[in-house]
Amino acid sequence: EAEVAQSPRYKITEKSQAVAFWCDPISGHATLYWYRQILGQGPELLVQFQDESVVDDSQLPKDRFSAERLKGVDSTLKIQPAELGDSAMYLCASSIGTVNTEAFFGQGTRLTVV
Amino acid sequence: GDSVTQMEGPVTLSEEAFLTINCTYTATGYPSLFWYVQYPGEGLQLLLKATKADDKGSNKGFEATYRKETTSFHLEKGSVQVSDSAVYFCALSDAGGGSQGNLIFGKGTKLSVKP
Numbered sequence: 001e002a003e004v005a006q007s008p009r010y011k012i013t014e015k016s017q018a019v020a021f022w023c024d025p026i027s028g029h030a031t032l033y034w035y036r037q038i039l040g041q042g043p044e045l046l047v048q049f050q051d052e053s054v055v056d057d058s059q060l061p062k063d064r065f066s067a068e069r070l071k072g073v074d075s076t077l078k079i080q081p082a083e084l085g086d087s088a089m090y091l092c093a094s095s096i097g098t099v100n101t102e103a104f105f106g107q108g109t110r111l112t113v114v
Numbered sequence: 115g116d117s118v119t120q121m122e123g124p125v126t127l128s129e130e131a132f133l134t135i136n137c138t139y140t141a142t143g144y145p146s147l148f149w150y151v152q153y154p155g156e157g158l159q160l161l162l163k164a165t166k167a168d169d170k171g172s173n174k175g176f177e178a179t180y181r182k183e184t185t186s187f188h189l190e191k192g193s194v195q196v197s198d199s200a201v202y203f204c205a206l207s208d209a210g211g212g213s214q215g216n217l218i219f220g221k222g223t224k225l226s227v228k229p
Contacts (some may be wrong), residue, residue, distance in 0.1 A: 004157075006157075031219075042221045042222050043158070043219050045216045048216050056216060091157055093158075099216075101215070107156055108157045
């Protein structure tokens, strides 16, 4: 069964350092999402791609976060510099389209900033 | 903007008890509704969905009916098992509501089932 792949599963970094997460969506899925989930809360959208284009990054803290999906397939989310408040689970998801279709999630990257 | 409100947890039940987790939503368009489940340390898995009013989604003994008149999508299961212990998220996707169709989640309800 096709899955959304994410790496690493866990990451510990010191504040002010740079950190990057990688996501490989299900083959053929044009839409890719990055969500952030703070412990005890629901996921919140950071950025949404349609193929290689960003269609929603209104909640992305652009002073420190960046995301790219250069060839419209896999994607990288970067934080520089990391802050203590960035500690969270970062979830990648993909879907075939954007009109009320279900999203499939990866296992996530658990980031701890110390 | 669109939002989802679900009942506060944690919910603790004995095995074979009846489960209800309430979920209500606010949306400007005609959303699709979802329940996702998250096991400890894992990502989210789709449990069930409904795309229009009066649709019933069902999977693994769980059911939820899309009620437009009450803007609700309550999750139910007749007899829970220990293996159902997880966090359950209600979500909506509303491409006509000014967003790009991304999922908007509730805060989650933690369910613990005791033997």
